[in-house]
Amino acid sequence: xxxxxxxxxxxxxxxxxxxSTLLPQSPTPTLGLKGLAGTLGRTVRMAPxxxxxxxxxxxxxxxxALLTAGGFAPCLSAAVGDLIERYTQVAPEVEIxxxxxxxxxxxxxxxxxxxxxxxxxxGILRDFGGSPIGNSRVKLTNAKNLVERGLVEEGxxxxxxxxxxxxxxxxxxxxxxxxxxxxxxxxxxAAYLHENDYELxxxxxxxxxxxxxxxxxxxxxxxxAADEGAGFAFNVIxxxxxNPRMLIVHECMGRNCGYLTAETARRYHDLLQTKQWxxxxxxxxxxxxxxxxxxxxxxxDIAAEAERLKAIMDEQGNVNIFLSEGAGVPExxxxxxxxxxxxxxxxxxxxxxxxxxxxxxxxxxxxxxIGAEKVMVQKSGYYSRxxxxxxxxxxxxxxxxxxxxxxxxxxxxxxxxxxxxxNDELTAIAFPRIAGAKPFDITQQWFTDLMADLGQKVExxxxxxxH
Numbered sequence: 001x002x003x004x005x006x007x008x009x010x011x012x013x014x015x016x017x018x019x020s021t022l023l024p025q026s027p028t029p030t031l032g033l034k035g036l037a038g039t040l041g042r043t044v045r046m047a048p049x050x051x052x053x054x055x056x057x058x059x060x061x062x063x064x065a066l067l068t069a070g071g072f073a074p075c076l077s078a079a080v081g082d083l084i085e086r087y088t089q090v091a092p093e094v095e096i097x098x099x100x101x102x103x104x105x106x107x108x109x110x111x112x113x114x115x116x117x118x119x120x121x122x123g124i125l126r127d128f129g130g131s132p133i134g135n136s137r138v139k140l141t142n143a144k145n146l147v148e149r150g151l152v153e154e155g156x157x158x159x160x161x162x163x164x165x166x167x168x169x170x171x172x173x174x175x176x177x178x179x180x181x182x183x184x185x186x187x188x189x190a191a192y193l194h195e196n197d198y199e200l201x202x203x204x205x206x207x208x209x210x211x212x213x214x215x216x217x218x219x220x221x222x223x224x225a226a227d228e229g230a231g232f233a234f235n236v237i238x239x240x241x242x243n244p245r246m247l248i249v250h251e252c253m254g255r256n257c258g259y260l261t262a263e264t265a266r267r268y269h270d271l272l273q274t275k276q277w278x279x280x281x282x283x284x285x286x287x288x289x290x291x292x293x294x295x296x297x298x299x300x301d302i303a304a305e306a307e308r309l310k311a312i313m314d315e316q317g318n319v320n321i322f323l324s325e326g327a328g329v330p331e332x333x334x335x336x337x338x339x340x341x342x343x344x345x346x347x348x349x350x351x352x353x354x355x356x357x358x359x360x361x362x363x364x365x366x367x368x369x370i371g372a373e374k375v376m377v378q379k380s381g382y383y384s385r386x387x388x389x390x391x392x393x394x395x396x397x398x399x400x401x402x403x404x405x406x407x408x409x410x411x412x413x414x415x416x417x418x419x420x421x422x423n424d425e426l427t428a429i430a431f432p433r434i435a436g437a438k439p440f441d442i443t444q445q446w447f448t449d450l451m452a453d454l455g456q457k458v459e460x461x462x463x464x465x466x467h
Contacts, residue, residue, distance in 0.1 A: 028319050032150055061201075061409065063095045065111070066169040067186075068131045069102030069138070069178040071253075073207045073221030074228070074387040077132055079177050081125030082401035087106040088119045091409060097169070099136035102178070103185070106162050107151045111169070126394060137346065140185050159185075166200060173201045173408045179208040179219075180436035183415050187431035190413060203404045203428065204415040209385050212257035214435040215419030217424050220400065221385070222260060223392045225253075227335040229264035230271055233322070235286055236378045240318040247313075247372035249321045251359035253381035255350065256326035258295025258440040264380070265293045266450050274275040292456055294362065296326040297442050299459040306369035310454065313370045323346040323362055325353045325381070332356050399426060 020198075066083060068076045080098070096114040099105035112133070116120075125132060139145065140158045140283030154160050160460050166174065166189060176186040183204035190200045206213045209225035233250050240246050254260035271292050277285050291312050292305060313319050329351065333343055336356065344352040367375050389397060395398040400416045407414065407428045442448075442458055451458045 001094050018385060044258070061091065061172045063170050064171070064173040064175065064408065064420040065098060065166070066096065066098040066133065067102055067106065067174045067177065067182075068133055068135050068207070068439040069176065069182040070135060070207065071137075071179075071209075072130055072385045073209045073219075074129050074224035074385065074389045075205075075207055075220035076177060077125040077128045077130060078389045078394060078397045079207070079220065079401055080132055081122040082398055083175055083405060084114055084119055084122035086402055086405040088122070090405065091323075096299055097171070098133040101136040102137035102182070103138035103140060103162065104151065105134070106165055107138070107146070107158065108375070109165055109169070127388055129388040139181065140188070155434075159188055159192060163189045163196075167193060167198050169197075171200065173203065175404060175408070176202065176204040177207050177220075178204070178347070179206070179210070180213050180434055180445070183358055184431055184434055187413070187434075190234050199411075201408055201411050202413045202431075203408045204431075205400055205404060206415055206417050210254045210257045211263075212255070212436060212438040213415075214438045215420040215429065215433060216415070217420050218396065218418060221389065222263070222399055223396075224387055225260055226263035226267050227386040227390050228387045229260070229380040230268040232378075232380040232383050233264065233268045233320075234271065236376075236380075239376060240287055240320065241282070243374035244317060245313055245371055245373040246318040247321070247363065247367055247370065247375045247388060248318065248361050249323055249359050249375070251323045251325055251377060251379045251381075253379075253385065254324050254326060255353070256296045256329065257438060258297050258324045258442070260325070261295050261322055261324035261327075262293060262440060262442075262447050262450070264384075265290050266446060267294050268322070269450060269453065278385075284316075287318055289317050289320065290322050290454055292321045292454065293323075293451065294321065294327040295324045295440060296329065296405070296444070297439050297461055298327075299461050300328055300331065301457075301459075302365055304457070306366055309366065310370040313372065319366075319370060319420045321362065321366070323359060325358050325379075328358055328361060329356070330360050332358060403428070 019254055042299060064087060066080055068080065084096060087096055097111045098114060100110045100112065138151070140162055143152065143158055146152045146158050147154050152161055174189070176182050176415055186204060187213055190202045193200045196299060206216045206219040208219045209222050210223040211219045213219050236250060237248055240248060252261040252264050272285055272288055275285070277283055292309060294300065309319050333351065333356070336343055344355045346352055349434045359379065363375045363377050366372070403426060404416045407416070412428050414430050415434050416426070417429055418424040418426050419429055442460065
């Protein structure tokens with residue numbers, strides 16, 4: 001293919017003098033182009049320290065594109081900044097563009113060029129949440145939805161249209177920062193272009209506060225979201241003495257993976273250990289603590305939990321629940337369908353959780369059973385997911401972005417992550433192995449310890465969560 005041929009010719013012209021001294025002398029040289037390149041590869045591996053950074057990455061790259069997609073997570077701005085800084089460091093000649101609003105910008109050809117000023121100020125992005133280049137929820141395989149939104153015309157294959165736009169824009173490397181849908185869609189684009197004699201390297205970064213990407217140990221932004229959710233809860237639960245017999249429901253994002261809720265509850269519980277208490281003044285850890293955690297992966301026994309929580313309400317005067325937005329969804333859907341109500345779904349086929357409102361449903365279920373006089377439901381999702389990355393996430397973002405650029409420069413596609421199926425090695429994981437809907441493991445020691453502290457029974461769910 002044209003890019004491969006260019007690559008080989010470039011390698012030959014740059015390293016032929018070196019090869020002439022290393023290769024065996026023969027009166028009748030028989031090495032072809034590919035053989036020469038293979039020998040060069042062996043030479044590079046033998047003596048990498050002899051080569052400058054640019055020479056260690058033989059891939060010819062003229063233009064790199066960045067794209068963020070899906071819901072926000074506290075890693076997007078930092079990841080964009082770190083990618084720009086890494087390219088500026090090791091391959092400053094490579095042009096960087098950024099599609100605006102994810103795949104929406106790709107379909108519309110809407111991008112910006114990262115100029116010298118942008119490269120110089122890229123580090124500033126670590127201080128901000130959100131995404132400086134914008135996100136959207138665009139599913140390239142949902143043609144009907146894209147036609148309705150005016151992004152493609154009737155009869156047009158959106159995947160092919162997007163691929164051709166990448167070709168038109170001269171993109172050699174596409175960095176996608178998103179969840180499983182974002183990254184696997186990018187892989188589909190690359191596959192289409194490969195079949196049509198255009199090589200595109202795609203290197204993704206796992207972005208989701210849900211932490212539910214298979215087989216990646218830790219997705220970017222989830223730690224920060226849990227930290228922010230714990231801080232949010234501290235202020236919300238401060239309301240527990242605003243009324244006798246107060247029920248507070250703190251609803252966390254995460255869809256049908258309970259990780260974020262569990263991690264948020266753990267960090268909030270640990271936060272309380274750092275505080276001083278004055279029971280004689282009415283200030284007690286027991287009133288401020290987590291009293292229940294509900295995640296989709298656990299069995300929901302409302303009657304048993306109501307009995308336990310009523311005893312807490314009678315003794316403490318309040319109950320604090322940490323609720324995953326995906327908990328109880330099968331039960332809620334069953335109720336709605338039995339009543340003849342429509343269950344709304346997004347372009348990806350996911351249930352629109354804001355339309356079924358799990359927090360209010362749980363509040364309704366428990367309020368009467370535990371004798372609550374006042375009920376408050378608060379959601380930390382948007383507060384948490386648009387925060388800037390904390391120190392934990394910044395360190396992981398840096399490692400992943402450095403590796404992402406290194407992989408791109410050597411033409412290695414995949415999603416960067418700690419491979420749970422390979423001793424948590426940080427590597428480029430092949431796209432066919434990437435999937436969503438990884439459940440939270442409720443058997444983990446830290447979670448079972450937390451639940452034991454709370455006095456709550458842990459059993460696996462009887463009905464698989466709907467993703």
